[in-house]
Structures are given as structure tokens and as C-alpha cells.
Amino acid sequence: MLKKDFVNNGFTSLEGLLSIDEVFDIRKLYDKLLENKKLTAGLRSDLSGYTAQGESIEKITQIMLPSRIEPQLLEKQAYKRALVLAKSLLGDDMALDFDMLINKAPLTNTETPWHQDAAYWIDLPDKRSVSCWIALDDVYEENGCMWFVPRYDNHLFKHTHSKEGGALSIAIRPKNGKPVPLKAGGCTFHDGFTLHFSKGNSTNGPRRALILNFRPQEMIQLEREQGVDHTGERKFRESK
Numbered sequence: 001m002l003k004k005d006f007v008n009n010g011f012t013s014l015e016g017l018l019s020i021d022e023v024f025d026i027r028k029l030y031d032k033l034l035e036n037k038k039l040t041a042g043l044r045s046d047l048s049g050y051t052a053q054g055e056s057i058e059k060i061t062q063i064m065l066p067s068r069i070e071p072q073l074l075e076k077q078a079y080k081r082a083l084v085l086a087k088s089l090l091g092d093d094m095a096l097d098f099d100m101l102i103n104k105a106p107l108t109n110t111e112t113p114w115h116q117d118a119a120y121w122i123d124l125p126d127k128r129s130v131s132c133w134i135a136l137d138d139v140y141e142e143n144g145c146m147w148f149v150p151r152y153d154n155h156l157f158k159h160t161h162s163k164e165g166g167a168l169s170i171a172i173r174p175k176n177g178k179p180v181p182l183k184a185g186g187c188t189f190h191d192g193f194t195l196h197f198s199k200g201n202s203t204n205g206p207r208r209a210l211i212l213n214f215r216p217q218e219m220i221q222l223e224r225e226q227g228v229d230h231t232g233e234r235k236f237r238e239s240k
């Protein structure tokens with residue numbers, strides 16, 4: 001079912017990827033990283049772009065490669081189970097390319113615009129990729145659960161920066177997007193060409209997500225040979 005959905009639509013979801021004990025465990029590491037700007041310097045940015053323009057409160061905190069700072073994350077069931085599932089969706093050559101945190105603090109109410117992840121990446125000959133977006137809080141429309149549009153092919157839409165230093169965005173707002181609410185510990189899987197978005201967090205609680213991205217081992221090697229390790233400045237490519 002998981003694979004059929006993913007192949008047909010470019011996304012799928014699963015409750016209970018993590019036990020609630022592991023959710024609590026990972027939250028502790030997550031909060032430590034969120035609170036420590038020194039520790040995360042150089043890997044941290046605000047996808048809203050606002051902080052870059054002088055505001056001090058981060059609206060959408062992105063921290064790249066949290067497992068580089070906290071290697072114990074790599075030992076968590078989350079990483080092990082997500083890899084097994086990524087292999088079952090796209091093949092045994094799948095490996096972890098990068099991980100990241102995307103946090104929407106309470107009452108920051110800032111949406112992540114509609115985009116395709118492939119717009120952030122270099123063009124690779126093997127297009128297979130899957131991102132496992134893990135909810136560390138219960139997520140629903142009002143605090144920023146993920147929304148997806150079924151993907152039909154590998155067409156890459158034109159993306160632009162909605163705000164300087166902020167997230168990439170396509171020009172239109174799709175009408176056929178579907179929200180995917182989850183319990184803490186549940187996850188979604190989406191392909192690099194699947195359009196997705198999340199509303200802002202307008203609630204009093206946090207919306208913490210841990211995202212693991214998988215692609216073929218050979219493509220990861222190609223990326224590294226070209227200096228791409230997902231730490232640096234956000235670059236993007238134009239659609240053809």
C-alpha cells in the first residue's frame with residue numbers, strides 16, 4: 001500500500017514510525033539544537049527570510065545536518081526504519097544523503113511555500129529520491145502539517161526566492177493539495193518532484209519536524225564530487 005501510493009502519487013504516509021519513547025528522546029536533542037545558536041552556526045537559517053532582514057525571532061528554523069552535531073541521532077530507530085522503508089520504496093541502493101530539522105515555533109504563523117525539493121538540488125542522472133518527514137508533535141493544518149499534490153512526472157516548475165534568503169517557491173498555489181495530519185512519531189514520504197507546502201503554526205504549541213533525505217549511493221557520491229554536502233548556501237536551479 002505504502003509503495004503503491006508512493007509510486008502513484010509521489011507521496012504517502014505512515015503512523016507510528018517511532019515509538020513515543022523515541023519521540024521524547026529525539027525531542028530532547030532537537031530542543032538542545034534549537035536553543036543553541038552557537039552550536040548550529042553555519043548550518044542554521046530562517047526559511048521565512050525575515051531574520052536575514054533584521055528580525056530576531058526565527059519563523060521557520062532550518063538546521064541542516066543535525067546528525068553532524070549530534071551523531072547519536074544516526075543510531076536512532078527513526079534513521080534505521082526510514083532507511084529500510086526508503087529501500088522498499090525506491091531500491092536497495094538508497095542511502096541517507098542528508099538530514100535536517102524544520103521547526104515552526106508557536107504563533108509564528110508563517111507558511112512554507114509550495115515547492116519541489118529538486119529545485120534545491122543539482123541535476124543528477126538518477127532522479128530517484130525520497131524525503132521522510134517525521135512529526136515530533138501531533139501535526140494538523142493549524143500548526144503546519146504537510147500538504148501534497150499528486151505527482152505525475154518529473155517536471156520541474158520554475159522556482160524563485162519569495163524573500164531574500166528565504167525558501168524557494170513556485171508562482172501558483174495548487175488547488176488540489178491535500179493536508180496530511182499525523183500523530184507524533186508518524187511520517188510522510190515524498191519524492192523530490194512532488195509539490196508540497198505547509199501552513200504556518202498559529203497554535204500555542206511547537207511544530208517540530210525531522211527530515212531524512214535518501215537517494216542512490218552513487219548519486220550521493222556524484223554530489224560530493226561536485227562539492228554538494230547540503231551544508232552551504234541554498235542554491236537552486238532553473239527548470240528547463
Ligand SMILES: O=C(O)CCC(=O)C(=O)O
Binds near residue numbers: 196198211
Ligand atoms: O516542514 C515544512 O514546513 C516543510 C518541509 C519541506 O519542505 C520538506 O521536508 O521538504
